[in-house]
Amino acid sequence: MGVKERKEREKLQRSQDILEAARRVFESKGFLNTTLQDVAKEAEISVGLIYRYFQSKEDMFASLALKGAEQFDKDLEATLKKSLRKKSSAQHVLINIAKAFFDFYSPYGEYFDMLLYSYKGLKQVQIQGSTLTRLMSVTLGSLDKLKTFIVDSPEFRAKNDDEALQVVFLLWGILLGCHKLFDGSGRGHLFAFSREDFIDQVVQQIMVGIAKSEHHSQVLEEKNSLFDERPTL
Amino acid sequence: MGVKERKEREKLQRSQDILEAARRVFESKGFLNTTLQDVAKEAEISVGLIYRYFQSKEDMFASLALKGAEQFDKDLEATLKKSLRKKSSAQHVLINIAKAFFDFYSPYGEYFDMLLYSYKGLKQVQIQGSTLTRLMSVTLGSLDKLKTFIVDSPEFRAKNDDEALQVVFLLWGILLGCHKLFDGSGRGHLFAFSREDFIDQVVQQIMVGIAKSEHHSQVLEEKNSLFDERPTL
DNA sequence: TTTCTTTTTGAACGCCGTTCACTTATTGAA
DNA sequence: TTCAATAAGTGAACGGCGTTCAAAAAGAAA
Numbered sequence: 433m434g435v436k437e438r439k440e441r442e443k444l445q446r447s448q449d450i451l452e453a454a455r456r457v458f459e460s461k462g463f464l465n466t467t468l469q470d471v472a473k474e475a476e477i478s479v480g481l482i483y484r485y486f487q488s489k490e491d492m493f494a495s496l497a498l499k500g501a502e503q504f505d506k507d508l509e510a511t512l513k514k515s516l517r518k519k520s521s522a523q524h525v526l527i528n529i530a531k532a533f534f535d536f537y538s539p540y541g542e543y544f545d546m547l548l549y550s551y552k553g554l555k556q557v558q559i560q561g562s563t564l565t566r567l568m569s570v571t572l573g574s575l576d577k578l579k580t581f582i583v584d585s586p587e588f589r590a591k592n593d594d595e596a597l598q599v600v601f602l603l604w605g606i607l608l609g610c611h612k613l614f615d616g617s618g619r620g621h622l623f624a625f626s627r628e629d630f631i632d633q634v635v636q637q638i639m640v641g642i643a644k645s646e647h648h649s650q651v652l653e654e655k656n657s658l659f660d661e662r663p664t665l
Numbered sequence: 666m667g668v669k670e671r672k673e674r675e676k677l678q679r680s681q682d683i684l685e686a687a688r689r690v691f692e693s694k695g696f697l698n699t700t701l702q703d704v705a706k707e708a709e710i711s712v713g714l715i716y717r718y719f720q721s722k723e724d725m726f727a728s729l730a731l732k733g734a735e736q737f738d739k740d741l742e743a744t745l746k747k748s749l750r751k752k753s754s755a756q757h758v759l760i761n762i763a764k765a766f767f768d769f770y771s772p773y774g775e776y777f778d779m780l781l782y783s784y785k786g787l788k789q790v791q792i793q794g795s796t797l798t799r800l801m802s803v804t805l806g807s808l809d810k811l812k813t814f815i816v817d818s819p820e821f822r823a824k825n826d827d828e829a830l831q832v833v834f835l836l837w838g839i840l841l842g843c844h845k846l847f848d849g850s851g852r853g854h855l856f857a858f859s860r861e862d863f864i865d866q867v868v869q870q871i872m873v874g875i876a877k878s879e880h881h882s883q884v885l886e887e888k889n890s891l892f893d894e895r896p897t898l
Numbered sequence: 899t900t901t902c903t904t905t906t907t908g909a910a911c912g913c914c915g916t917t918c919a920c921t922t923a924t925t926g927a928a
Numbered sequence: 929t930t931c932a933a934t935a936a937g938t939g940a941a942c943g944g945c946g947t948t949c950a951a952a953a954a955g956a957a958a
Contacts, residue, residue, distance in 0.1 A: 435956075439904090467945060478907045480948080489946065545778065598858070598866055601846060605867070609842020613834060625831070634835055638870075668925070672935090700914060711938045713917080722915065 447485045450475045451499070454492050455539075463493060463542055493543040494563045500540030501570045507532040508574055512581055522587040523639045526603075529578070530631045533607045538615060545612075575600050589644050603638065610634050680718045683708045684732070687725050688772075696726060696775055726776045727796045733773030734803045740765040741807055745814055755820040756872045759836075762811075763864045766840045771848060778845075808833050822877050836871065843867050 453475035457466045468489060472479045486492045511532060515525040537544070575597075582588050582596040590596040614630055625633070686708035690699045701722060705712045719725045744765060748758040770777070808830075815821050815829040823829040847863055858866070 468947085469945080479946090480908065481906055483947070484905075599870070601863075602843070602867055602870055605843035605846040606839050607842065608845055609840065610835070610838035612841055612845070613838040630834075633831055634838070637832070637835055672924095676936095701916085702914080712915090713939065714937055716916070717936075 443485075450477070450482060450485055451492065451495055455496055458493065458496070458542070459539060491563065494567065497540055497543035498563055498567045498570065500536055500543065501567055501574070504532060504536035505570055505574045505577075507536065508577055512577060522585040523635060525581070525585075526639065527631060527635045530607055530635055534611055534614075534627065534631065537607075537611045541611065541615065575604065578603065587639075587644060606634065606638060676718075683710070683715060683718055684725065684728055688729055691726065691729070691775070692772060724796065727800065730773055730776035731796055731800045731803065733769055733776065734800055734807070737765060737769035737773075738803055738807045738810075740769065741810055745810060755818040756868060758814070758818075759872065760864060760868045763840055763868055767844055767848075767860065767864065770840075770844045774844065774848065808837065811836065820872075820877060839867065839871060 454471045457470045511528050578600045579596045590599050687704045690703045744761045811833045812829045823832050
């Protein structure tokens, strides 16, 4: 029964091909400006066939968002592991996480924004339930990793899980907002500072806010160019 | 020539009526789910007439966003004036500003998000240029007021205009992200904390981040329920 | 080859933002 | 009051797009 398995593999491959084609078009034209004709042409198939693999246009970007979230989660885990080995300062780690977040959010942010919308009923989203469930669980997993990091790092004021979770939400919100502000306004052209400087500043200020006071001076002394090189994808 | 003036007033009134109708429908169904038929029915006019007053569906929400921004700017100014009279602590003021921001962003956030999108070319927006220009200038005005507040308050570390502006962007981004996180995930149902607690916590942590160290202990001592009552609109 | 199943197609459908030919109302002058 | 001229208002028609579907093509099993 090798035929059935081969067909299944092919089906998965085709699904991935369509998704990649969609990603390319979405990225160049934006989600709302992209027609399924565009996607079909890019994927070299007919429009109708798309619907054998995805329930709707929105289902496609939900799948993309899931892929993005999984990638970020992997990045996050790698960053945290590395920092544990190298005993980096919490500030150093946060900066690298922020950078990973920006990297991740730039291509996939649109999908996440639209998913946030979907909760508020912006569009009756017809997305495969499992996709949303998995997306949620991956995201919660990332948040949990961050929480553990906060709890385990001696620099932070947060004393317990609850307080750490609050800090995580704070961090997440900050990253979300700062990225939106930075990227939304024409990739920082509104600002005088570069992306790296901006991240650096943000993290430094936040660190003072959430670190124990005995670490404040240390935080304020650490300067720019703390970035680890991260593998380009 | 009283006729011309009356007509102009009527025209403006009709334009406002349509806008209010649109706002009601947008708020209950979301922007993308709202059809112009819906708006027309709510405003008790025909679809075609809408186009005598607005260039497009998107032009309508740009106008709404402008109204929202102007309201926030007024609120901000009132809050700052009041705090000057009462010599409130910077933390106290920031909390009230954050609350005003949340109040403002809840109904109008969708429009702002979509406008941010428009910069990234999500949709070829056809909006009256003047609306966008005014929106931008009102927003920059608010940011400038915040900057002045930062510079004038002795509690902050920021020494000059440039540093203060950076803090303002930080604050703005934080408010943006935290609101999106809080409101986007079902109005905070994801969190254990209430909106007020969340704002309070966020501001407190941020304050530590941007205040001079000699004010840290004071910041950490100030507790919840710092909110001024604000007039309900 | 033949039959059955799966994959693939693209024309057709319905919805919606937008336009336009047309009707109705309003105005100022005769 | 009547009459052109202009403005306000209507809703059917248009074009584009997401989605569906009947039918064709391809592939598997016999």
